[in-house]
Amino acid sequence: MKKLFLGFAAIAMTFTACGGQKSPDSIIGSWVMPIEGQPGKTQGIKIEEGGNASSINMATLVYKHWEQQGDDLYLTVKSIGNGIEIEGVDTLKIEKLTADSLVLNSNYGYMLRYARQK
Numbered sequence: 815m816k817k818l819f820l821g822f823a824a825i826a827m828t829f830t831a832c833g834g835q836k837s838p839d840s841i842i843g844s845w846v847m848p849i850e851g852q853p854g855k856t857q858g859i860k861i862e863e864g865g866n867a868s869s870i871n872m873a874t875l876v877y878k879h880w881e882q883q884g885d886d887l888y889l890t891v892k893s894i895g896n897g898i899e900i901e902g903v904d905t906l907k908i909e910k911l912t913a914d915s916l917v918l919n920s921n922y923g924y925m926l927r928y929a930r931q932k
Contacts, residue, residue, distance in 0.1 A: 841882060841908075845916050845928035846870055858928055859889070870931070882908075887918060 846858035849871070857871040867877040867889060879890040885908045892901045909925065910917035916928040 839912050841887070841911060841916065844870060844931035846931045847926065847928050856931070858931070 841861050842863055844858065844860045846856035849855040849857050855871070857869075859877050860868045860870055861880050862868070865879050865881060867880040869875055869877050874893065874895040876892045876894060877889055878892060881888045887906045887908055889904045889906065890901070891904055892899060904920070906918040906920055906926070908916070909919050914930045916930070918926040918928070920926060
């Protein structure tokens with residue numbers, strides 16, 4: 815946990831050292847994807863400055879923190895489902911990051927394709 819905290823502190827210091835300005839292709843923001851079988855509905859993740867993260871329209875999957883190291887994105891997540899709570903860290907590879915698109919490759923062999931929520 816100490817190592818994770820130090821990573822968050824490094825991210826915060828880097829952001830502050832850059833004058834607090836984020837580039838158009840910054841990972842900071844709200845990222846959503848369509849919910850299969852529910853037209854017009856989306857779900858996703860909000861990635862905030864300082865290492866905080868939160869879920870968008872996902873009651874059973876709670877994002878808490880994030881850290882980026884190169885092309886790797888680490889998301890601390892708590893799964894709340896079926897009466898069991900499991901907390902862990904998802905490691906995802908950033909395949910694409912633009913001003914309006916984020917594509918992540920999961921450890922489990924599937925791609926997560928997000929659009930920036932305006």
